[in-house]
Amino acid sequence: MDAPLFHMIAAAPEPVAPYSHAVEVDGWLFLTGQIPAEAGADEAPLAAGIEAQTRRVLDNLNIVLVGLRAGLEHVVSARVFLTDFERDYQAMNRVYAEYFPADRLPARTCVGVTHLARGCLVEIDLIARRA
């Protein structure tokens, strides 16, 4: 087993806590959950609404993956955390489905939680495998 690599991606939003954007071992990529913060505008208000926030989260995750020479098509497993599950679940799913090839949807878990960083509506973390 290779030694793990701890990645910080310059183009991704500044971490809001002590973590790497991703950790890599033997081609496995473990991505920290992303919230809908905007890279380069970390103090700016978050986008309003679940659709815009889900897009920002998946765009952020894609920034991290691309920084690791991978993409959303390499994702094997995703976890989605929502603060208002009943209201936002279907709308989040619609946006989520746009980001993944229909024949390469990751295994997925989605649960409702009481709170997320910066009061955001959605956080998603990923496990990917570089081809």
Add this chain to the structure above:
Amino acid sequence: MRGVRQDISVPECDGRAGEGADAVRCDDFVFLSSVGPLDEDGRLVSEGDVAAQYHQACENIERVLRTTRLELTNAASLTVYLRDINDCNKIEPVKRAFFGSVRPAHTVCGVAALAVPGALIEVQAVACKPGSAKLIP
């Protein structure tokens, strides 16, 4: 060759078709979508009984794993999401019945909502082909 991937679908495993594969196998690992307490027709079982719902979720995980020629006891990690964290002791006897002396990493956390109406529990598993992990003395 690394990174070989296979998406696995089991009919009516979780009642939430279209949101993701039931599992994705990649190399020696199988990543399952979380499963709820649904029967093979996608109906909620054992309303109000968290132990029976955990039992059903474990059976569903086993159904998915068997399509990859693995068993529930090949699970490396289970994450259990409970609507009421006070239920955590109630699932212990069921866990022991399924796993015996096999002890996968087992995380339990309380959540505010789950996708299946009436579900008290969802379980997410990662399994590993036997022999791909070595016992560290």
